Amino acid sequence: TEQMRNTNSFNYASYHTLDEIYSWMDMLVSEQSNLVSKIHIGSTFENRPIYILKFSTGGTKRPAIWIDTGIHSREWVTQASGIWMAKKIATDYGKDAFITSILNEMDIFIEIVTNPDGFYFTHTKNRMWRKTRSTNSGSSCVGVDPNRNWDAGFGGAGASSNPCSETYRGPRANSESEVKSIVDFVKSHGNFKAFISIHSYSQMLLYPYGYTKTPAADQQELDNLAKKAIDALSTLYGTSYRYGSIINTIYQASGGTIDWTYNQGIKYSYTFELRDTGRYGFILPANQIIPTAQETWLAIKTIMEHTYNNPY
């Protein structure tokens, strides 16, 4: 594994294994223990720990922003972008006026490897693995699509009941510990104001709903903010994004992450689909990591700023 002296010597322009990422997280926490802490929110099917990083300057259950990357394990640019963004937040606190003011009033949580079993599997056995690694009784096929396993229209159209499908929803909502761990944490925290779930690839910024054509109650505001966010994103490298509700922009998908978070009352619920060079799909070259993370960060900052300025 890569030898790391501190988080500055880490190569952010390369892909890393689960062990390297977990070591990097420990390093960040030890370097900035006044700002960053690591929380163990659960364990995977194969008993790996599930960690989130908490950026906080104090207080209890302050209004908070959630970012997760890598719920689909093969989307490596998302975990890599999560690492870059976590480092960016840690570096900018105390230097950048916006990040400093946000962290003086709100907390930021980042889950960098949302599907650790799947991620480990992509590094060791199958680079193209997307799902969790739970076994399915009565089937030789393994894994559940964790973005069809949430309790939001679960079992409806836009998810498969076939364990061999890439979009298998699982036997019941929250059957996957990777999903249940987040559900339990978000419910027990009770004060998340924005929830951003990051995927790749097809350059889209989407908001609820995916399981129903009924527009979200806050559709107009979500739409306006999405446009503002992708406008900010495109200022850096001119990357063009589409935006809209999941069902109208891509297709019907039931049991999705942000449909659940929105129904829990987290108004600013968004999901990203990061860069598509049109040549590599999920195997985006490592030299694209930093540009991808940089431009995405501008959109995320826009969403965070709006959340900060519009308390509810």
Next chain:
Amino acid sequence: QKIFVGDQVLRIATKDVEQITLLKDLEELEHLELDFWKGPTHPDFPTDVHVPFASLQAVKVFLESNNIQYSIMIENLQSIVEEEKIQISRSRS
């Protein structure tokens, strides 16, 4: 370790809703073991599909016989995966 020698990723350009429907039918054919990286959604947007080597001929015949345009986005998936591994090793050293 799963290998992808000879597997291709095809980028499919549909021209109308009928062709989208045909791709959705193709998606249902489980024996082909297709993995839609980007599902068929709208004629304005491409569909990307990972096709195992064993299913390549059948899929290309299906597309061509239905006049559906496609190009090869990734010629040999395994070689891209290998390239990625080499890059990771290089960055470590």
